[in-house]
Amino acid sequence: MVGRGVELDRSVPALLFKIGRYPLHQGSVGAVRSLGRAGVAVHAVVEDAYTPTALPRHLSRRHVWPTTGLEDPAALLERLLRIGRGLPARAVLVPTDDEAALLAAGAQDRLAECFLLPEVEPDLPAGLAGKRGLYRRCLAHGVPAPDTRFPVDREQLVTDAAELGYPVVVKNLAPWARLRAPVVAGTTLVSDEGTLLALVDAPRSVLLQTYLPREAAQDWIVHLYTAPDGRCAPVFTGLKLRSWPAHAGVTTYARALANPGLARRSARLCRAIGYRGPADLDWRLDLRDGRYKLVDFNPRVGAQFRMFETDRGLDVVRALHLDLTGRAIPAGGQREGRRYVAEHLDVAAWLAYRGRAGAARPPGCPPVRGGVEPAWLAWDDPLPAAAVAVRALGAALRRYGR
Template sequence: MGVRRVELDRSVPALLFKVGRYPLHQGAVGAVRSLGRAGVAVHAVVEDAFTPTALSRHLRRRHVWPTSGLENPATLVAGLLRIGGRLPARAVLVPTDDEAAVLVAANQDRLAACFLLPKIEPDLPAGLAGKRGLYRHCVAHDVPTPATRFPVDREQLVLFARELGYPVVVKNLDPWDRLRAPVVAGTTLVRDERRLVDLVGAPHGVLLQAYVPREWAQDWIVHLYAAPDGRCAPVFTGLKLRSWPPHAGVTTYARALANPGLARESARLCRAIGYRGPADLDWRLDLRDGRYKLVDFNPRLGAQFRMFETGCGLDVVRALHLDLTGRPIPAGAQREGRRYVAEHLDVAAFAAYRGRAGAAHRPGTRPGAAGSSPRGWRSTIRCPPR
């Protein structure tokens, strides 16, 4: 007898919402396919009519609305309500970037007139997507995180970087900064003081973070759904094998790999802070001390979420739809070995990693595991006890 597949409420549509321009977004395409294949009428806010999301055969309707992130939040909320008012029923609202998630949470009472969305403390997503707030949550709840400093002027910038040691990681402080006034283009690895001073013109807009050397690090991904009662189900874990730019950028190649201890730690944090809804967490295992250190907490659907599903076809966006439409979320273990590849970026990432094939640490899977990475790319994967 086959496994019963997840059944969604087809009478409830979904709207994918984004802020800013990023037309090639795997998470949005994955959400359209996942919900659309389950019979849900999926709508999406898109930059134009020719993005991969807009052209998906599983999309019921595209809403062309190019945003920049420079708009007044009230303008964005009003635009969302206009779209929601044209839908046939209250829709499940699915933010696909941090800015959208922060905006939706802060205005959830107004948006509830047209949309179904998780009830959450209005300022919590901003405090998790923002690096200063995330660091404070980690300290308050005894969650390991790389040593972090918040310079306010050029003198502190130089002093803190020397204290942490080079190379040092530089990040924008708040999610809206990357659209409105980015100091750096994204997570940036800086190898010397001269480059740091040239790069950072506004020290108060960035943080500095200690770098865990790639030969002593493994990058792990956790995607989960936190229900209103605080239970996190499902919780998926996977290993990030390549990124672009190398070792500091977005995931280009990853593999689903069960890590029960990391799943429990992620769920514990969500319960402790009262988080509700889908989340995408990035952890770095520091092999020097054996601790998983939280690097990022994205309070929304992650770009790689379709790498993960249970045996009955449950993924994070389907869990969101089930919960908000009053249906139970079925239990089940994740399917092992599923892969995620961002092909348009992984070509460059593969070449970069291959050029460093002589390094002590190479991405891969547990020795002897079926379906391992390209030939010769293996390393020991440490998992906590089950």
């Protein structure tokens, strides 16, 4: 029994699957703990034996498989199947990044030999994780989104940026590109034409997006699970308060905050496009026009999913396991006020946000309550946090040495 009424099928294991080297991935550790504490045997693909995901006490077995994203997808698929054939039973497959989710969706029939995974149109996750496909779907379904351009050469790059206005946001266009040929390290804010031309040498691989000023915007997170009948349950909403790099990077501090209108909007979109499975959506509320604008749709479990659970102890990963093992997903209200902090990044984020607009609690946001969910630290599972501390210290010393 888990929490206050969620019971998982302990005879069905789970495998966490990722592509690329990013050893400090808090979502994977959260998934191991969530399922492992429920009595599920959890296996995980890891870069090496000393990453945080390889060390939780709730992990049944680590599969050391350092990938880069440069491999032939067919070779990735064969290796994944070899791991699956060695598991004690068909396992729930839990992709923890976009590339893994895309590979799994495109090979559902073959992976069904060893794994349980949501049935979804094979090309749909790629069309959502890819920025061009997402923007087109937003236009087709009347979903507001920041004005976005897709330049094909340097001349159009300059023209598009001038029309959008500086500063302008630059992003890699597609999930695989961020591993194989990234133009920018992540979401990047560019202040002028000279910087843009120096930064972008492959215009076809990026998009440009209008910048919504931080003093006139709020960043909202939606995590949900869509069942085969199109019902979205659970649907969680929260407010991102800090990120690193500041205002453009991964979430370092956020809190669960009910937003029924945004929850309905997100569920309606998933039904309209026929999406199935877990999803992590990023919306930006433009305070100038009062509209929520969809920035990202990640067709997978989000890194900060453990911020959200119902009053019965249900989170998105547990919903995935329940659904794929034929069990009902129990209804329940979102636990309000739960906070999430990524300890290894939030100190720098806090320093960057201090004194800036958007750092304080937004107007109308109720007082903090509901407890804190650290990304790494857990008293019953201390090794992942220790591994993060060692790796973060090593990285800091290397930067200092340079």
